[in-house]
Amino acid sequence: MSTTDTVRRPRTTTDFDEELIPRYTFVERVNHWFGAVTYSYCLITGLAFWTPYLYWLAAIVGGGPTARFWHPWFGLFFTVSQFFMFMQWGGDMEVDNDDRVWADNIKAYIENEDDKLPPVGRFNWGQKIYFWAMVGSTILLLLSGFVLWYVEAVPWSFHILRYVAILIHASVALITIGLFLIHVYMSTLLEEGSFASMVHGNVTRAWAWTFHRKWYYQVTGKSRPNQ
């Protein structure tokens, strides 16, 4: 925060700033949490199979055989959530030129100097990349997961499929785990108000203005200055 900012603006928000505006519909929130729960199940059980040091994770979902039985099913449920998410948000997730400028200056975002960044629409570049990476990963996890699912269905003459599938499944799962960690960190700890918005569906005007200014202008009907 530069010093000029603090001089120009009041330090605290006003009642007007704290008025709520809707951000996520009920259906969007339900689908988001459906995706979160099904992904977490896949994550816990998948990590149990991934390394002996985390095999105990299988115990908290009912033991190894139970985890093995349900993991692919929850993967399928997760795929369903991703499909609906794609239908709901796909349009808002297109990367535009402002996003590219934003991406070039991502260092400022990481260092919490958001005022140095171009205004952001409903979702920022990071959220968009997370979205598309998850959509792509889901397809790969589903395809490779199917090969691993019914062990007896893959004949020996096709056993190379198994080698390819396990490498793809584990690598892609790892990539999603990395992104997922960042996603959870940002929406629970880093950006205050984000988590509540996915629970209650609303954000304050100030939150929208600070983090998603283009979207704020759009939904409040306020035309963008200097435009």
Added chain:
Amino acid sequence: MSQASTEIIRISGHAGTVPGAGLNREFQVCKLVDTTTCIGCKACEVACLEWNGYTFSQTTFNNSYQTMPETAWNYWNLIKFNEHERDDGSMMLLMRKDQCMHCEEPGCLEACPADGAIVQYANGIVDFQEAHCIGCGYCVTGCPFNIPKFSPEAHKVFKCTLCNDRVSVGLEPACIKACPTGCLHFGTKSEMKDLAEFRAEQLRDVSGFADAGVYDPAGIGGTHVIYVLHDAKNPELYGGLPKDPHIPYSVWLWKKPLKWLGNLAMIGGIVGLALHYLRVGPKKEEPIPPEDRGPS
């Protein structure tokens, strides 16, 4: 199968050391299959079914002696027939008893994620402990010999135990006992290796099989089931015995570099995020400046 009283030296998916490993004297067992004296009578198949409590499975017919294409979860021991035409036009019926090879470096065990589902005993027997198996099928991916078979009913994997239950009380495996020609032998690894080499030499010097030899593949550290073949240069002829079996490279890649890279990345990621929070703290909403208040 059942937890025998024999010493365990490796346990799949098990964090930490193996309790009690390295206490016993060395006593490696081995089954020798002399394919040159096998007559394809299938007595060993029946003995295996009987001892392990399975019933005979439905056979298929494909214009040969082959009764089913491969071993099954409830059919662990199968003679593979191959009508091989030799260079001089004559026909040779190659017969190989197919079962778990009890590898010194078992790919099944390497791949298995479940604590205790596969153990390797000090005598070389690799045995599945179905009570701990979760039915993931990773062992199927790890095995170079197409041996572990998934049971859709049990959701677990089964294979030849080398009659671990018999061997651990001093008996020979059931198949050995049943063989009428003496083409199957059972003893210590070094005894069997000597016998096999002796027989291969006999085949080369006396019977005119210049390429006769012993199959004890080095790529997996040797096996506890070894073969005498008339043509050791072409093991594929014997029902697809791989020439140079090894743990699949993809399994190595998955279980070694990928695993450690992944674990480091996950731990590094969590630490990195924590440090980020400590360093820059939360992003907070800011007051809206007057010119951006309210609809225009």
